Amino acid sequence: MAMIADRAGVGAGTIYRYFENKDVLIAELHRELEEKMTAAVGKGYSKEMPIRVRFLHLGTSLLKYFIENPLEFRYLEQFHNSPYGVDYRRDKILGKQEGCNIFRDLFEDGVSQQVMKDLPLVILFALAFGPLLAVARDHILGFIALDEVLIVWTIEACWDGVRR
Template sequence: MSGADKRDDIVRAALELIAEHGFHGAPMAMIAERAGVAAGTIYRYFENKDVLIKELYGALEKKMYPFILEGYSNEAPFRARFLHLGSAMLRFFIENPLDFRYLEQFHNSPYGVAFRRDKLMGKAGGCDVFRELFEQGIKQQVLKDFPVVIFFDLAFGSLVALARDHILGFVQLDETLINRVVEACWDAVKR
């Protein structure tokens, strides 16, 4: 097995175990066992568990953003861009339930709190399309007069909860229902 294959197996095992058991319930030894490698092998690729957790989040973000941005145009009307981002994000979560469960673990942990704070303040790298859209909407007075963080909660907090309910089998979302829900989120934030 090549080094890249071992690394991929470690990342996949970490994703599965953390999504299933949380960060504390997925020790490095368990990750190694699931990946089929010796415990010391993990440390060839990741200095420690914190590095593994952060790199895994970065990999998921790199996977998610191209999906969300496919077909997205900065030239489209504001409402259309909002609807595109909301429905694409919800579809990504539904189509990638393991990734979603990991992202939820991350965002509700000390790792995610620090990352989210930096993202909201524009200090983190990566894709800032959501924050940029909200800032533009506030400036153009298309959106209600709230701080940016409230738009994340009003607009996308409900989509995250809905994705969770879909994955748990409490509701079955189809394309029509996804579009209706994202429209309702738009109604919550538009002026």
């Protein structure tokens, strides 16, 4: 908190006028970033396209978004690997189903149209986003240099994992 206040060029107390406490700050920043990300990824996307196209569109958009916004990616990753993120996922999976529907819709459609493997949603998510996040992380850390081609190949490989 001290560091954030410092970088924001404000006093230590000022932060608490805008966020009730650290947890709230973290949660709100997460929500904001996720919204921004969802918006960016949803550009040029339509439910009317074939499943495969939708998957490739969403996958490449997301991967590119992460690569172009490494700081946001790092935040999102840290969030999901923290107790905050676990609670968040638990609410989302076990609680009333809302938010982030763009991805769920795609997978539900994919399964019901028998284009994707008939596996639980959670596993399909893992198959699609597991590699995607790993690859984004490795690029940002400098372990690979992703280019347009590599991005597409990677997402297509993810598609192979997910499709029938």
